[in-house]
Amino acid sequence: xxxxxxxxxxxxxxxxxxxxxxxxxxxxxxxxxxxxxxxxxxxxxxxxxxxxxxxxxxxxxxxxxxxxxxxxxxxxxxxxxxxxxxxxxxxxxxxxxxxxxxxxxxxxxxxxxxxxxxxxxxxxxxxxxxxxxxxxxxxxxxxxxxxxxxxxxxxxxxxxxxxxxxxxxxxxxxxxxxxxxxxxxxxxxxxxxxxxxxxxxxxxxxxxxxxxxxxxxxxxxxxxxx
Amino acid sequence: xxxxxxxxxxxxxxxxxxxxxxxxxxxxxxxxxxxxxxxxxxxxxxxxxxxxxxxxxxxxxxxxxxxxxxxxxxxxxxxxxxxxxxxxxxxxxxxxxxxxxxxxxxxxxxxxxxxxxxxxxxxxxxxxxxxxxxxxxxxxxxxxxxxxxxxxxxxxxxxxxxxxxxxxxxxxxxxxxxxxxxxxxxxxxxxxxxxxxxxxxxxxxxxxxxxxxxxxxxxxxxxxxxxxxxxxxxxxxxxxxxxxxxxxxxxxxxxxxxxxxxxxxxxxxxxxxxxxx
Numbered sequence: 001x002x003x004x005x006x007x008x009x010x011x012x013x014x015x016x017x018x019x020x021x022x023x024x025x026x027x028x029x030x031x032x033x034x035x036x037x038x039x040x041x042x043x044x045x046x047x048x049x050x051x052x053x054x055x056x057x058x059x060x061x062x063x064x065x066x067x068x069x070x071x072x073x074x075x076x077x078x079x080x081x082x083x084x085x086x087x088x089x090x091x092x093x094x095x096x097x098x099x100x101x102x103x104x105x106x107x108x109x110x111x112x113x114x115x116x117x118x119x120x121x122x123x124x125x126x127x128x129x130x131x132x133x134x135x136x137x138x139x140x141x142x143x144x145x146x147x148x149x150x151x152x153x154x155x156x157x158x159x160x161x162x163x164x165x166x167x168x169x170x171x172x173x174x175x176x177x178x179x180x181x182x183x184x185x186x187x188x189x190x191x192x193x194x195x196x197x198x199x200x201x202x203x204x205x206x207x208x209x210x211x212x213x214x215x216x217x218x219x220x221x222x223x224x225x226x
Numbered sequence: 227x228x229x230x231x232x233x234x235x236x237x238x239x240x241x242x243x244x245x246x247x248x249x250x251x252x253x254x255x256x257x258x259x260x261x262x263x264x265x266x267x268x269x270x271x272x273x274x275x276x277x278x279x280x281x282x283x284x285x286x287x288x289x290x291x292x293x294x295x296x297x298x299x300x301x302x303x304x305x306x307x308x309x310x311x312x313x314x315x316x317x318x319x320x321x322x323x324x325x326x327x328x329x330x331x332x333x334x335x336x337x338x339x340x341x342x343x344x345x346x347x348x349x350x351x352x353x354x355x356x357x358x359x360x361x362x363x364x365x366x367x368x369x370x371x372x373x374x375x376x377x378x379x380x381x382x383x384x385x386x387x388x389x390x391x392x393x394x395x396x397x398x399x400x401x402x403x404x405x406x407x408x409x410x411x412x413x414x415x416x417x418x419x420x421x422x423x424x425x426x427x428x429x430x431x432x433x434x435x436x437x438x439x440x441x442x443x444x445x446x447x448x449x450x451x452x453x454x455x456x457x458x459x460x461x462x463x464x465x466x467x468x469x470x471x472x473x474x475x476x477x478x479x480x481x482x483x484x485x486x487x488x489x490x491x492x493x494x495x496x497x498x499x500x501x502x503x
Contacts, residue, residue, distance in 0.1 A: 015312070053392055079395035085387075092261040092385055094441050103383050107395020112376050139441065159394060 004029045004064055004163055004195035005050060011058035012045050019045050021219030022059070027195050027212070029162075032186070033226075034206045035199045037216030043199035044086060046216070047165050050197060051081045064162060079107045082156030084149070086167035097143070098136040100151050101127055104158030126157040129191075130184050146177030150184070157188065164189065166198040170205050178205050185209070229466050240355040241462060241472075244363045244419055248428050249458035251367035253450035254374050255412045256426075256433030257443075258405050261385035263316075267304065267406065270319035271413040272425065273326045274300045278414075280330035284337045294362070294414040301410020305403040315406075350421035352462070352472045359418050366415040370408060374447060377401065382443050424473040431480035432457060438487040453483050 005027035012020040019042030027033040037043050048054035049061055052074025064080055066073035082104070104126065105119040115123075127133040130150045135143065140151055149169060156164060169185065170178035186209045189196045199216075200206055206213065212226025232238045259268055278296030282289030300322065308315040333339070355363075374381060380401050383391035392398040416425045436449035461476030468475075 051393060053389075075395065075397070078393060081393070083390075083393040085389055085393070093257075093437065093443050093446050095382075095386060096442060099382075099442065100386070103379075103386065103390060104394055106379050106383050106391075109379070111380065111397070114379065155390070155394075 002029070002065075003027060003062075004031075005033075005197060006062040007046070007049065007056075007059070008061075009059040010046070010049060010056045010061060012042065012049060012054065012056050014042070014045060018219060020049075020056075023216065023219070023221040025050075025197070025214055025221060027197055029195055030193045031212060032189050032196045032210045033198070033212045033214070034203075034210040035197070035214045035216055035221070036203045036206065037199070037201065039201050041201075041216045042219065043201070043216060044167055047083070047167050047197070047199055050163075051083055051165060052077055079159065080161050081163045081165060082159045082161035083165045084152045084156050084167060084169055086171060094139050094141065096136065097127070097132060097138050097140055097151055097154075098123065100140050101132075101136075101154045101158050104155040108159065122160065123154075123158045126154040129157060129188055130154045144177075145172045146174075146181060149173065149177075149181055153181070153185065153188075157192070162195060164194045164196045166196065168200050168202075169198065170200070170202065182206075182209060229463065232466060236357075237353055237355070240357065240360045241352045242459075244352065244355055244360050245458035245462050246455060247364050247367035248416065248419060249432075249455035250451045251370040251454075252412055252416060252428040253430075253432035253436070253454035254370050254447055255409050256429040256431070257436070257446055257450055258381075258385065258409060259430060260433050260437065262388075262402075262405075264406070264409060266316040266319035266323075267301075267409065268413060268425070268429070270304075270323040270326075271297050271301065271410050272417070273323045273330075274410075275414050275417050277326035277330045277333075280333040280339070283339050284333045290359075290418055293417060294411070297410040297414035298407070301407045302403075304410075305406040309399065350416075350418050350424075350473070352419050355419065363415050363419065366408075366411050370412065373404065373408060378444075381405070385443065420473045420476065424477055427461070427473060427476040427480050428454060428458065431477070431484060435480070435484045435487040438484070438491040453480070457483055 003026050005025060007023065007025040010020050010023045023046065025035065035043055035046060045054060049056050050063060052068045061068040063077050066077045068074050102115055102119065102123045105115055105122060109115055109119060124133065127136055130153050132147060132150050132154055135147060140148060166185065169181055173181060182205045213224050214221045215224045259265060274296050275293035278293035279289035282292035304318060308318045380396055383394065383396055384398055384402055388398055388402065412429065413425060416428055420427055432453035433450045435453045436446045440446040440449055457476055457480035460479040462472055464470060464475040465472040
């Protein structure tokens with residue numbers, strides 16, 4: 001069967017410490033897959049391998065048919081993967097929600113080209129999809145944690161990705177915000193027919209949304225549902 | 227002699243043109259330094275330039291040329307080396323800073339170079355710029371302006387978050403290395419004008435002030451340039467009128483601008499809270 005994400009027997013280190021020791025994760029098109037594991041289990045490393053920003057030491061990593069052992073394939077595939085990183089957005093300079101979401105278009109626009117009306121429209125559609133269109137002129141650092149998470153999600157969607165990667169999307173959120181963001185992600189996953197890979201240390205918000213759940217423990221993966 | 231009459235002299239024309247170009251362009255590098263936390267790299271570059279000067283004095287080659295060459299070469303390799311070794315730019319800059327200083331001192335000692343002569347590179351002089359110094363400042367300024375104008379969106383993404391820039395599919399690493407390289411050239415070019423110890427007058431202080439009053443990156447860049455020109459020209463004017471060291475007066479004007487921007491920012495926050503209440 002053809003998979004959107006095909007990570008097989010992946011080995012990786014964080015510094016000198018081995019974190020992934022023969023991990024296999026498979027995700028079919030339009031599937032919602034979760035990887036759960038304790039902090040430090042290598043979940044973020046796994047996502048970085050999936051979007052080609054970190055190379056696996058051993059094993060085969062294929063995403064959308066691209067072999068991620070090749071640099072040109074990594075660069076190509078990143079444009080089709082929306083990533084919502086774990087940490088909160090840095091505030092090195094003031095930036096509006098609209099500008100932050102528009103960044104999702106930058107890889108597809110090409111070097112030295114300015115975003116056009118079509119790109120702004122796509123950013124607008126993404127903001128609407130996650131419910132932050134009324135906040136578009138606000139500065140990102142003035143928003144709550146949940147709203148900032150939605151900005152990151154809207155930016156990832158503005159890329160018009162085939163795959164959505166989510167790194168602990170509920171970590172810094174309270175129960176209401178966590179539930180709200182997971183509902184939003186789930187709706188978008190279905191509407192846009194995305195392949196979604198979510199990693200989390202907290203299975204509480206995952207169970208009801210996912211087709212398949214892997215457990216990451218002691219560097220190994222095991223399929224616990226699906 | 228009036229300021230107008232002074233402007234008829236080539237050395238004065240060189241100074242005014244250098245301040246104008248550097249005032250517009252160099253603070254843009256200050257925005258990079260602040261956003262990417264490259265302050266240790268800036269210190270390292272100053273010491274690399276000192277080593278270049280020491281080698282120049284030792285070999286009887288123009289010390290400023292070698293300072294520029296050393297800065298250019300080290301900033302070219304520093305970015306990739308810090309990423310490949312995973313040491314981090316801060317730690318690597320600290321290593322480079324102490325190593326270059328140690329080698330420079332050995333050269334001074336062995337070549338019997340007078341310490342004042344050796345350290346002249348640290349304080350520069352804007353009124354003694356040659357035609358070719360001016361050309362160098364203009365070239366580096368145009369390079370910075372070209373980078374910011376043509377790669378604005380890429381730079382915006384990198385300054386916002388390097389991980390995001392990479393994730394959306396930009397060639398983040400290559401662009402980051404270019405930014406670090408141009409930073410090295412800017413530090414070297416600034417040294418001839420204002421001296422290594424007071425580089426912040428042109429590079430960092432206008433960017434700090436602009437960060438206080440801006441609402442987006444475009445404004446940060448525009449205000450940085452405006453404040454750079456105002457502090458450069460204002461400082462030069464005050465130095466001539468009151469017969470003071472130019473570097474110091476430029477710093478003083480830049481510091482007053484920061485003070486004004488800080489008061490403006492506090493008032494904006496205060497009235498913003500009042501309106502919200």
